[in-house]
Amino acid sequence: MTTSDSSFAQCPTRPPGPxxxxxxxWLAFLxxxxxxxxxxxxxxxxxxYGALQDRLPGISPKVxxxxxxxxxARGLVTRQEVRAAPPEVHYALTQKGIExxxxxxxxxxxAENSEA
Amino acid sequence: MTTSDSSFAQCPTRPPGPxxxxxxxWLAFLxxxxxxxxxxxxxxxxxxYGALQDRLPGISPKVxxxxxxxxxARGLVTRQEVRAAPPEVHYALTQKGIExxxxxxxxxxxAENSEA
DNA sequence: CTCATCACTCACCAAACGGGAAGCGCCATG
DNA sequence: CATGGCGCTTCCCGTTTGGTGAGTGATGAG
Numbered sequence: 001m002t003t004s005d006s007s008f009a010q011c012p013t014r015p016p017g018p019x020x021x022x023x024x025x026w027l028a029f030l031x032x033x034x035x036x037x038x039x040x041x042x043x044x045x046x047x048x049y050g051a052l053q054d055r056l057p058g059i060s061p062k063v064x065x066x067x068x069x070x071x072x073a074r075g076l077v078t079r080q081e082v083r084a085a086p087p088e089v090h091y092a093l094t095q096k097g098i099e100x101x102x103x104x105x106x107x108x109x110x111a112e113n114s115e116a
Numbered sequence: 117m118t119t120s121d122s123s124f125a126q127c128p129t130r131p132p133g134p135x136x137x138x139x140x141x142w143l144a145f146l147x148x149x150x151x152x153x154x155x156x157x158x159x160x161x162x163x164x165y166g167a168l169q170d171r172l173p174g175i176s177p178k179v180x181x182x183x184x185x186x187x188x189a190r191g192l193v194t195r196q197e198v199r200a201a202p203p204e205v206h207y208a209l210t211q212k213g214i215e216x217x218x219x220x221x222x223x224x225x226x227a228e229n230s231e232a
Numbered sequence: 233c234t235c236a237t238c239a240c241t242c243a244c245c246a247a248a249c250g251g252g253a254a255g256c257g258c259c260a261t262g
Numbered sequence: 263c264a265t266g267g268c269g270c271t272t273c274c275c276g277t278t279t280g281g282t283g284a285g286t287g288a289t290g291a292g
Contacts, residue, residue: 022227023220024152031147033280036140049239060281065240085290086238096230103223104139110219111138114212149250165269176251181270201260202268 026100029074034059034067036104039093042077043101046092076100142216145190150175150183152220155209158193159217162208192216 030036034056041047041055053064068091071077076097082088093101146152150172157163157171169180184207187193192213198204209217 022231023224024149026223026227027143027147027152027220028149029147031143031145033140033144036143050237053239061240062242062282063280066280081239083288084238085288086236087240087288089239099226099230103219103226104143106222107142107219108139110215111142114215115138166267169269176253177270178252178272179250182250197269199258202266203258205269 029070030100030104032067032070034063035071038064038067038071039076039097039101039104042091042093042097046080046090049089049091052091071097145186146216146220148183148186150179151187154180154183154187155192155213155217155220158207158209158213162196162206165205165207168207187213 030039037056038052041052047055049064049068052068053059053061056064059067068077068079071091072079074096075094078092078094080090080092082090146155153172154168157168163171165180165184168184169175169177172180175183184193184195187207188195190212191210194208194210196206196208198206
């Protein structure tokens with residue numbers, strides 16, 4: 001079965017606003033550069049701001065902050081400040097974030113196979 | 117299991133270019149406005165240019181052309197011209213397109229459940 | 233006291249993107 | 263011969279985006 005018509009069925013003509021369909025909204029978010037990458041790197045476990053910067057060569061602090069804020073706002077990532085000598089900020093996936101990462105992993109696997 | 121580390125594993129530091137990881141590339145594409153929507157509408161079956169325009173209120177001919185060209189270029193959609201009285205152009209999903217739509221459907225279902 | 237670190241934030245600016253309007257080529261019909 | 267429909271394409275222009283570089287605040291080390 002083709003997942004039948006139960007999927008996008010409720011957002012056929014994209015009613016009023018700009019983004020109405022849930023899936024499209026998430027796709028737009030994930031398609032925004034770095035977001036999926038950050039999600040991926042955090043799946044290793046909690047990481048600090050600086051550690052993320054190191055793993056994402058080319059990202060500017062401004063953009064990294066923006067993306068992290070977006071991920072937190074969508075409930076995919078938690079932000080935890082540690083008031084220490086040099087302050088530490090730890091970012092980690094939420095359950096929701098883990099679930100979403102799973103779906104991205106599926107896409108990744110499909111891409112691998114279809115590319116060949 | 118969390119799909120373990122077999123997924124993005126090969127694109128850890130995004131080597132040289134702009135988009136290197138397969139999944140991120142596809143996400144960027146799908147996240148581009150209208151693309152997923154077009155895919156969705158085509159899953160009903162073959163549609164003509166004008167029919168797509170009707171189903172995607174707000175899209176301009178320019179953007180629809182661009183998106184369709186992108187979908188064709190990625191092998192998700194076929195374009196078939198019919199030289200008739202008023203010319204007809206039919207767009208339909210390829211096998212690859214159908215597979216990708218499946219994955220989007222999964223995302224959609226996840227979004228539905230997690231939103232609640 | 234000075235300096236360095238961490239995690240940002242702010243102001244500025246060029247480049248890219250995206251939408252709207254209008255035009256085009258082809259053919260059939262009136 | 264003029265008109266109309268279909269499927270685009272081209273041009274223009276405002277908005278957004280992302281990068282850069284500098285600055286901030288708290289704290290501990292030298």
